Amino acid sequence: MASTGTADAHEAATEDGVRRRDFIEIAAVSAAGVGGLAALIPLISQMAPSADVLAESSTELDISTLEEGQSIKAVFRKQPVFVRHLTPAEIQAANDVDVSSLRDPQTLEERTEDGHHNILVVMGVCTHLGCVPLGAAEGENKGEYGGYFCPCHGSSYDTAARIRKGPAPKNLEVPTYEFTTDTTIVIG
Amino acid sequence: MSFPWAKNYEPVNPVMKFMDEKLPLPRLVYNAVGAGYPVPRNLSYWWNFGVLAGICLVLQIVTGVVLAMHYAANSGIAFDSVEHIMRDVNWGWLLRYMHANGASFFFLVIYIHIFRGFFYSSYKAPREMIWLLGVVIFLLTMATAFMGYVLPWGQMSFWGAKVITGLFSAIPLVGEPIQVWLLGGFAPDNAALNRFFSLHFMLPFVILGVVILHIWALHIPGSSNPTGVEVKQESDTVPFHPYYTAKDGFGLGVFLLIYFMYVFFFPNALGHPDNYIEANPLSTPAHIVPEWYFYPFYAILRAFTFDFIIPAKLWGVLAMFSAILVWFFLPWLDKSPVRSGHYRPMFRKFFWFGLIPCMAVLFYCGGAPAEEPYVMISQIATAYYFLHFLVILPIISSVERPEPLPFSITEAVLGSDDSAVIEPAAKAAE
Secondary structure, eight states: OOOHHHHHHHHOBOTTSOBHHHHHHHHHHHHHHHHHHHHHHHHHHTTSOOHHHHHTOOEEEEOTTOOTTOEEEEEETTEEEEEEEOOHHHHHHHHTSOGGGSSSOOOTTTTSBTTBTTEEEEESOOTTTOOOOBOSSTTOOOTTTEEEEOTTTOOEEETTOOEEESSOOSOOOOOOEEEEETTEEEEO | OOOTTOOOOOOOSHHHHHHHHHOOHHHHHHHHHSTTSEEETTOOGGGGHHHHHHHHHHHHHHHHHHHHTTOOOOTTTHHHHHHHHHHTSTTHHHHHHHHHHHHHHHHHHHHHHHHHHHHTTTTSTTOHHHHHHHHHHHHHHHHHHHHHHHTTOBHHHHHHHHHHHHHHTTSTTTHHHHHHHHHTSSSSOHHHHHHHHHHHHHHHHHHHHHHHHHHHHHHTTOOOOTTOOOOOSGGGEEEIIIIIHHHHHHHHHHHHHHHHHHHHHOTTTTSOGGGGSBOOTTOOOSSOOOOGGGHHHHHHHHTOOSOBSBOHHHHHHHHHHHHHHGGGGHHHHOOOSOOOGGGOHHHHHHIIIIIHHHHHHHHHHHHSOSOTTHHHHHHHHHHHHHHIIIIIHHHHHHHOOOOOOOSSHHHHHHSOOHHHHHHHHHHHHO
16 A cells, blocks of 8 residues: 555646656657557568569660660569660651650650660550550561550550550650660669 | 347356356357347348358358468469469369359359348448448458459469559559559569468458458347338347248358359359469560459549549549449438338439449440440449439439338238337327
8 A cells, every 4th residue: 555645746746737647658658659650660661672672673785786676675673674776767757756745745865865866775564554565576566656555555655665645644664774885784 | 239029048058058157159149140139020132142241251261271271472383383272282173263263252242232232221320330341341352352363473463463553653652652662572573472462361351350340230230121111029020040040041052052053164264364374574465354343443443544633544543442432421422211222212213224234334344445435435334333322312312202111020021010000099199
């Protein structure tokens, strides 16, 4: 049994009516709350890409044998990448378009690297729902704008892989990449 | 929690007496699905589907747990491990076909159960909570089924996972980081497969928990019935056991006949042949469709093809989720005091000639390729779908003149009810 003296000490309030116990309660609940929230961090963060998945996030490609009018399909982050050596006719077709009329206005120049405007590197992932468009391999349907055609919902991309028709909202994504030599590109 | 005339549990043998004192579990079962639960005497076969859904859940859990003993959730060997189950594991073909077809039949039963609720307005007071929990169960079941379909790691598994997680990328700003976080990578791969397996194993037990809450909430007002008139007296009810255990048992027999006809004779009729091709991240199947039970919602997703303030893709995603979330508001959208569609002439017409054809059209368009005329038909059906719940139902409930209701369930069943005569007389005497 606690003596009345101790009880009084516990119940003793400061002038503005705050007891010591109020402070302890708030401190304890706050600590438990912050601790509980902190415990969520590893639980949520574990779902993000792990170190080995992130380590795969660059791909080196040798394009020395890529002839004009040819494409290669590479893999970057387990998704297809299309690298195309554009023909002069394709470059001309891309540059003839009035950019302001496009759904996602971009020029071919903005979508390629300086000094290599004839090499178009895009992700082979339709910006609608992620299907792989056709057009990179020989004999595949290139759609009515001569670039890529997505068979899932009929999006057509032009020779600069810009969206021209169909439900996709954006141009095929240009990944970050650089030319490390004249014939080698590193994606990612 | 029950009617005053409900039979009381009285254990006779000493073991059951001992049990009842220490842990009254038999008493709980007796009061929940035994003779201690009085149920309206006039339930039709449409009331079988709740019990059937529960049985489907148990069937999926039992076959699923044993399949997990042989399945390998690794993107390198998952596809082969499914073939290993089919060819090498004793009875593996049966267990897997039961599980795969079980999912289809589970949804069939749930859809009938939900549409029973629509017709008889089972969502109305005092049963709102049962309805809300039911919608939660439906959402959880959809998530579970989607993740289960990814596990065989075939082409449809892979591209289904890609398209469905791609829906989240429609969310402005945070969409793409969310998609990467959900997948644990930039495209579906081992990380995604593993977490889908973990969640696919866990969620059914969450569903089981919510099902228990659903039944608990049901037992407070008691079951609804085809007249929509509440139970008034003992003559309106019969004990659950043996009356409805027998009726549910008969229904179960019919259900199992049809189910096993599919399992044994058409095991792949409800699936998609592309899923017997191993997942290939570099090649998309020509025609991506979800499982049949998602067709109506897939049609709504694809019905939005034009940008209006926000991008078309985001509209589609919002509409698809809203198509189910709108069910949460049904108890407050339909204000008519009469429950059963049998006594609501206008509501009944819109149910049979509006909602049902609309769902059938959405179902058909969801499985059709995304081209005209299906896109335009989906758009019209989607518009009607939302109009039905948000505009037509509230208007009907204020302008409709319902037909006269029977005095009681007893009167509806027997043609007359003695207390119907006595009671008004007694009231007049007061």
